[in-house]
Amino acid sequence: MKPPPFAYHAPTHLDEALALLERYGDDAKVLAGGQSLMPLLNFRLSYPSALIDINRVAELSYLRQENGQVCIGALTRQRTIEFSELARRQLPLLHEATTLVGHLPIRTRGTIGGSLAHADPAAEYPTVALVLDAELVLQGPGGRRSIPAEEFFVSYLTTALAPNEIVTEIRFSPAPRTSGWAFEEVARRHGDFALVGVAGVIDTEGEQCRTARLAAAGAGPTPIRLRAAEDILVREGVTEQGIQRAAAKAAELVEPDSDIHASADFRRHLTEVLTRRAIQRARERGQEQRA
Amino acid sequence: MSSTEIGESVEELTPKFVGARVKRREDQRLLTGQGAYVDDHHPPGLLQAAFLRSPYAHARIARLDTSAALTRPGVVAVLTSKDLVPLVKPVRAASKMREYKETSFPPLAVEKVRYVGEALAVVIAESRYLAEDALEWINVEYDPLPTVANAPTAAQPDAPLLHDEAGSNILLSREFARGDVDAALASAAVRVRDRFRFRRHATVCMENRGCLADYPAGTGELTLRSATQCPGLLRDALADLLDMPEHRIRVVAADVGGGFGAKSSLYPEEIVLCAVARRLKRPVKWISDRQEDLKTSTQAWDEIVDAELGLQADGTIIGLRADVTTDIGAYSIYPWTATLEPIQTISFLSGPYRMPHYRGRNRGVATCKAPMGPYRGVGRPVTTFVLESLMDRAARLLALDPAELRLKNYIRADEFPYKTPAGLVWDQASLTECMQKARDVLDADTTTRWRAQARAAGRWVGIGFATYIELTGVGSAIPVSPGMPIATGTEAAFLRIDPAGTVTATFSVAPQGQGHETALAQVVADALGVAFDSVRVICGDTALAPQGTGTYASRSAVLAGGAAIRAGQTLKEKALKIAGHMMESNPANLDIRDGQVFLRDKPERGLPFRAVAKTAYAGLRRLPKDMEPGLEVTRFYDPFFGTASSATHVAVVEVDTETYAVTIKRYIVVEDCGRIINPLIVEGQVRGGVAQGIGAALYEEVVYDDAGQLLTGSLVDYLVPTASELLPIEVHHIETPSPTTLGGFRGMGEGGTIGAPAAIANAVSDALSHLGIEINEIPITPEKLFRLVRAAEGTP
Missing domain, CATH: 3.30.465.10 (Uridine Diphospho-n-acetylenolpyruvylglucosamine Reductase; domain 3)
Structure with a gap:
């Protein structure tokens, strides 16, 4: 688990870094914290001809x-x-x-x-x-x-x-002061990548939902914005039924894969559970904010 | 520890250190980064090795060309199996066991590869970076062969063969039986049965495997530093394989960061490095990286068990029959052979219960996976899981309290020594006492009420019990791995008291964190009557140690502890004779305590032990007539049958009704490991073992796909529990000295891992009992629970 050979540059200014990147084009990798890149290099899954270390920028x-x-x-x-x-x-x-x-x-x-x-x-x-x-x-x-x-x-x-x-x-752009937030996730162990995570920011008044923003992690090729679920919340409010329907919609919107840690079915199920939990907790927090 | 006044009777005077919570003296070094592991050694001229490993699970090597790699920068040598032929003999793990098929395990693949990660070639270079770069210049062509992916398909008559010389992938089959189990089960009032699955397990040590071989031309002596549990065993094996005299080989395992069984076998890399160092006359090091470790260190367990238990209407067990299939991986490892895990499953399956009728059958089947080896508990974690699960199911069917059902069937105190259906002998165990205390600690009534209330509130909570009995400190009567040609029944202690009165105690057992330097010093100090601080313990260096093998199979406290008592007693006797001569007193009237020799009936009269030690070397004029000078001795100990250890574990769990995460709310262990040398160390061992058992129960699983590719090749995918996943583990002791071992010690290094998967699985089954779910597979992952609950609820 030693990286393949590469040229190493440690520029101190952004211009310098950009010039190097221009020079190497596709062949260079930018090294920041290294928490994903270094394992890829050590497994020899990536063979860049140069690393541009921007830690000194x-x-x-x-x-x-x-x-x-x-x-x-x-x-x-x-x-x-x-x-x-x-x-x-x-x-x-x-x-x-x-x-x-x-x-x-x-x-x-x-x-x-x-x-x-x-x-x-x-x-x-x-x-x-x-x-x-x-x-x-x-x-x-x-x-x-x-x-x-x-x-x-x-x-x-x-x-x-x-x-x-x-x-x-x-x-x-910070959310309005009155909104509540929650990031709910399920991981196999503390600190692991989430099997599924759901982030929510909602602004409610009573059972009325003024705005809702929801997105899921680990449930598709990119993080997925759950717009149709947000619409349900705004339309139906944060009633038990509204929350339930929004959560069920979220499970329809995601496109999870199966791997050794969880099947696509289970990830869909978790999306529903975590969407509901995220909405509920965000709502409670919003209420606390106002109080 | 209460200090006893001089003058009390000798029985009260000893022991002083045995039983005391003495802080581990090695921890200062190990916990502050001052330990010296293999990779901390940098002899001048050091070269580094990197191995070319097969990306195929099963393939013929059509071409293997190293010429380009040899020209790469920094490369000193590249070797394949052809180059090794004149240097080492092939490794064959022999066993006298009937129906065992011996096969070859070449250090570098010959003609074909049999698992992903198998080494084909080694590059020796000036640095590991350059060595790994050069690996990419080795030209290999593989002709892929059909993958032998899992034990059930590999056991089919038409399955592709992994080892042509064996003629079958079934490398062993064995049966142990007593009575007429078929008739007994036919007459049973209640029968419970299931197919159980205990998934493949990897060993994750803080320190990966690694070794450093050095063969200075001047001395013609080979030194291998290795992260091994068994320096003595390696030395003996290497002498044979390299055709060198044993006294020219020194194996050193100074500080080793964890072993758990995976560092107890002889590995290809150790052989290759010795051969290379001998050829190049330069030191060569290989440090396994985590990926190599997960691919190539011995793996464990991986059983399918079909088991059926029969009971009378009152709950009395009448018989158990089981068929076990063990996936032994691609090779039979030296010295334990592929029989180790399979045989132990059918040896221990009858558990802590009276078992009038029994039949256990096992097949060990070779597949394209890393070789199977010992892991903490060997055979017992799976058998405890199977039997204890069946016991809980029987209790549910009979509407009996699961603890009561166990109490009814435990081997009773008056039945010891008890011979098991497989022929093992339990000398004595405190089964009933452990269970009763476990129920007390749990506060069973309160906990049962809490469970009822939580369930009424819709929570899924459960309580699980598991009791095991195991054989530890095994002597020569029953080899650790039956039928293998090496002796594992003895260990020795070499004690040297120098003229200043300080003691050096050297052992062939070799710790990987178990605290031998403290525990064995406690035993020696008590045996001699000297201060703990005046005893130094050295382990893990064959050049210093007496003949022995190493640390494995919960044997060090029993075997090395027994040898230490013997050696201490021998030297004490001699010291008292010298003291008697010096004091003009009868040695029978003398004793030693706190480094002071004194007259039993006049304790104020005495002399310092160091004065006696000095005299021992002062020459014949100062010594009793005919006494030989010196205070040194080596004593051996063979506990012959070994001794039983037992425990009851209790887990209280909650399952999240939506995410299916299992949270352990309480974990209780009540164990009996005989006379306790050091409660701190025992409790640490129990907690560490339970942590690994929790890993087995909830997290850890080695996954290969159908093409034999390892899908858990990093710690991102092979999940070991961290501190965040663990909880305070409540440890309680029943201390019944073993009636059969010197000192009354029983082995206890593995028990935590044996009980935990069963107790947790039973607790989860209890939590899900309203759904009729019975856990029959570990690890219990959220995904599996999701599927079980869906099936139980009838959701597609």
């Missing part, structure tokens, strides 16, 4: 409020987000999801940009980005562009990122 590591948005530099560690007061207050769903990411050593190295660019559909961050309608800022030789999370995730481990681009920033 300090300008990519920040967490700040800007024009009512929370902007997080791509190199920001999960552990930083876990302990960020700003993230906890403004993005409580992201904060809660962070505590479910792997184990302490993984969160200490793992970055938000790395997790999104790797695009494992069972990971927490892609689902959070999707449910919170985050914008990803990508930078390439031609400049910057920004892309909504929903367009970013293309398929399993595949994104809209061009080979010569780097994710530089993730922008979140």
